[in-house]
Amino acid sequence: MTNTHPLPDWNTLATLGDDELPLLDTALLIARDEYPDLDAAGYAAQVDTYAAALRPQLEQDIDLPARLTAINRYLFEEIGFAGNNVQYDDPRNSYLNEVVDRKLGIPISLAVIQMEVTRRLGMPLDGVSFPGHFLVRLPVDDGILVLDPYNKGRPVSADELRERASPHLGGQSPDDQQLLQILAPATHRMILMRMLRNLKGLYLERGDWERVARSADRLLKLSPDTAEALRDRGLAYREMGYAKGAREDLARYLQLLPEAEDLDAVRTALIELGSGGARLN
Structure with missing residues (x-):
């Protein structure tokens, strides 16, 4: 069968700009290493289907909070995407095909789904490479709104963000400027490299040296x-x-x-x- 959705070539990715890297397709490329028969077209179409199902709800004249509520309700309640609290360290949580099939993931893989669906609906959702727990952000009139895809996309307050960041900053709570720096948008390259580092770490713990080598090799394809x-x-x-x-x-x-x-x-x-x-x- 002809591949109707060709994925990028690993050997070309280092030459692309940080946000020129196609996020969904490169995440599926990572998954194809583990699942050689992966149906890339099918998974890309599934994300399109999620967006298409939401579009009629968002065509009404509703404000941003209502739009986000509708998106999150659909993804995390109707479809049932959720954080895998029981087997957080299962590598399947990092492979996008498994995340779509099982509706289970970790913060960064759920964020990729949320970002890809939301962007198809004209909302500029970005990732945040927050220490310890990946988040997403959306620009609003008076600043930015930060959401937690691992917890059904709920908003995270500035106080909670400071509390979450503190253990990674020697116990110090970040001031406003530090917090804004931490909340800077993550480029596609940063997101994909964090996904690969997660996998590499899991395989290191297991002593699965072939998959450690593969994950490290893919990191080097993105950033030599x-x-x-x-x-x-x-x-x-x-x-x-x-x-x-x-x-x-x-x-x-x-x-x-x-x-x-x-x-x-x-x-x-x-x-x-x-x-x-x-x-x-």
């Missing part, structure tokens, strides 16, 4: 000089017995970060690899 991705791909290659690739990645990591905190550990790994301490593939 991402030091931590080079390190993690190199360490994964070492575990997989691919000594040449491990040496190249770890050496490049030390070039990029000559004063890295894990400098001694990486140097030791390189010495072991150089002396034949890794299996050769």
Whole structure:
């Protein structure tokens, strides 16, 4: 069957601007690594269907809060998208096809669905790479409205945002300027890289080195000089017995970060690899 919805080519993504990257299609590209037979056209059409179902409700002359309420009620109550509180660390929560099929996700994957649907309805919803828990934001007349897609898209107050950010700032509550900086819109590249980092972290915890290497490799397709991705791909290659690739990645990591905190550990790994301490593939 002819692919009626071709996805981007990994090898071209680094050349695109941060927001030129197609968010939905690249998220589906990430999922296709795990699900080679993924029906990209079907999932893109499903998002279109959500927007089409909402459009008649929003054509009436209703204000912004009412529009958001209608969108959130549809996505999180009628369709049933929800945060996966029971199995938060399940990698399926990060693959968009699984999120659509199971109606379960983590903050960032639910945010991508909410953003893609809302943007199709002419509302400029952006992601927020908030520490610990991804959020979305919408410009309003007197500032910005911040929403939590993991909790049915409910608005988050400035006081709650400060409280959430505080543990990530050494216990200090951010002032207005700091909070605005934290709430800056996340580019598509930032969103996709955060999705891949989430997956890489999950697979690192499991010792699934092939998927660690794959996730790190995809990060490098988006941003070729991402030091931590080079390190993690190199360490994964070492575990997989691919000594040449491990040496190249770890050496490049030390070039990029000559004063890295894990400098001694990486140097030791390189010495072991150089002396034949890794299996050769």
